[in-house]
Amino acid sequence: MSETDSETLLLGIDVGTTGTKAMLISSDGHVLGEGYCGYSLSRPAALVVEQDADEWWQAVVQSVRMCLSGNDNGRVRALSISAQGGSLLAIDSDDVPIAPARSWLDRRATAQVDRIVERFGATEFFQRTGWRVFGAYNCVQLLDMRENEPELFTRASAFLGTADFINLRLTGRRCADMNAAGITQLTNVLAGSWDSEILAFVGIEEARMPQLLRPGSILGTLTADAAAALGLGADVEVIAGGHDQYCAALGAGVVESGDVLVSTGTAWVVLGITATPIPDPAQNFGFGPHVTPDVWGEFGSLRNGGNCLDWARTVCSGRAGLDDYADVEQLVAEVAPGSQGLRFFPHFDGTSVPTWNDQAKGTMVGLELRHGAGEIYRAVMEGVCFELRRLLEAYESFGPTISRIRLLGGAANSAVWTRIIADVLGRPVEALNIAHSACLGAAMLAGVGSSARVWTDIEHACATVVPAARLVTPAADCDSYESMFTDYCRLADTVIHLYDDARGSVR
Missing domain, CATH: 3.30.420.40 (ATPase, nucleotide binding domain)
Structure with a gap:
């Protein structure tokens, strides 16, 4: 690595459900700064859960400025966004939000699920979108909005997710990454495009949706306003990121077929990596493209952990x-x-x-x-x-044989719980102590995707950045x-x- 490369800095930003984290890393993998800013969920009525999208943006600004403090901002070359999936924001023709964002925790649209099943069939809809039809994601949210908030539905110039809105503020472009867009249930996951029949059923044109790009694509550079707000140069590149769990998997080095991430947070998420898309016959695992090229992810969860x-x-x-x-x-x-x-x-x-x-x-x-x-x-x-x-x-009943299990989160930091996991599974597990793996994964996408090519590919990035794991074998x-x-x-x-x-x- 050249001296110039070793001085390059990258930003990974994770816009979560209740707060935003930012991480500044060097191209040799050292974490140089971290920042966090929380925000609230609004629950104005039963089943209704909303957020102020401007709070997302202000949290990005504050967390980035926090992690840049004391560092040479001029060395930052690129950034990328990891974000919560499934939230929905309506904006007008001036790119201004015209209503609070509906959180993925919002359940007001559950009644629309049956209409989708009647139109497409549960199995066909799952195989098209990669996700079991569910009363919290964008497809049902838009149906509910059209029926119960018709003025808002008609007035909206576009509908965005969390990462889409932040990238719009950063670059001025209405773009979405294909990885996170899958959870909208408005895409054809195998074609890598918006699904015209689902959009027609919902009642919107593709022009009202953001442009789809692959994770790792260059969206553009910072606008003058964004650069001033963040304290960065206007030449900083913005790279398409992905869903937070997929970015966390990248940050943990879970990128090869047979790898499995077990993320042990409030809920426990299982993300298995496959060489090709494999729809789960039981529809317990959603599937979609990984944030890394040429592999896919199978996404399942324990609702409580x-x-x-x-x-x-x-x-x-x-x-x-x-x-x-x-x-x-x-x-x-x-x-x-x-x-x-x-x-x-x-x-x-x-x-x-x-x-x-x-x-x-x-x-x-x-x-x-x-x-x-x-x-x-x-x-x-x-x-x-x-x-x-x-x-x-x-997962193994339809997916590949598991070759490696990596643990992140609270249980990964517990010697007792990690031991129980290995013993109950009867398999070795690798525990990683990474506080903000989704931020790390986003920063890795920024480094690989930027025109500077800080790392030549994902393998190079993983070898440089992902810390060593603690191996726990069954007793x-x-x-x-x-x-x-x-x-x-x-x-x-x-x-x-x-x-x-x-x-x-x-x-």
Whole structure:
């Protein structure tokens, strides 16, 4: 690498659901600055969840300025955006938002799902878009807007996602990356284009949608206004990024067929990499192009993961956070595998594997007076891991054999929980300590995609930037988890069917 290359700086920006993070890295992989700015979700009515798009932009400005502080801004060559997927923003002909953005958490449009299924069929719609038809993404949101907010629907010059709006503010162009656009459920994922029949059904023309580009494409350079707001030069290039989970996978080096990312946050996300697109027959995994060339991703999730442990901490301590994570780890380490017969089923918001059931609820089975906080904590950790194994087995039932599992997030930083994961799965796992992997992945896209070609390709970027992982292999005596897993699956199938009506009441 030349001296000039070693002085190049890159920005990765992750615009999330409740805050924006920015990271400044050098071309040799060192993190030189970080910034964060939070914002709120508005819930003005039942099922309605909205955000102020201008707050997204102000958070980008503040977080970028924060991470640039003390660094030579003139050395920044390129930036890229990672973002939440599924949110919807209407703008006018002057590119100004004309209503709050609908969050991907908004559920007001659920009634439109049946109309989509009637028109296209659930299977055909999934195979076209890559995602199971769902009452929170742009297709159903637009149908609801047309029917219930017709003036807004008609007035809108264009409809954008989160990253699209930020890139518009940065460059003046209405563009979307093909990776994140898949979750709109308005694209033909295999063709790499907007789906004309779905757009017609919704009632909009392609001209009202942003131009689709591949992740890593150059969108342009900063406008004068954007450069002044961020404190950067107007020659800084903006590179198309992607959905936050896919960018996180890139930041973790999960880029080859057979790789799997397990992101252990509030929910746990599984992202498997395949050489070709493979629609999941059960529709539990969405599929789409990765942010890296020539490979695809299969996207599944456990609706609850880390939040199950937070729930247990609140229940066991009597108030949130009384038992810190170090205390929890110590208590769990003192309990033998199996939690003395206590089983936890993390279905607080339903479950997707082996069958989709939105009415299932969180459940504990086998609770005895002898059980204390340690058994409860361990049962929660084990239950989430059993559910993770079910999800990974569902993935391997149609996808490639898993060659490598990489962990990110809270559980990856827990020696006890990482050990349970490896033992329950019966596979080695690689834990990475990366605080903001999505930012790192976005910065990598900026470096590979910029005209400077800071790294020659994704492989070069991964070798330079992705930190070494901690390998955790299954313990020699982990075989006991095999019979426990069999019992867990048997009990889970029974527990799930206890909840039978729309209120999720017990039979």
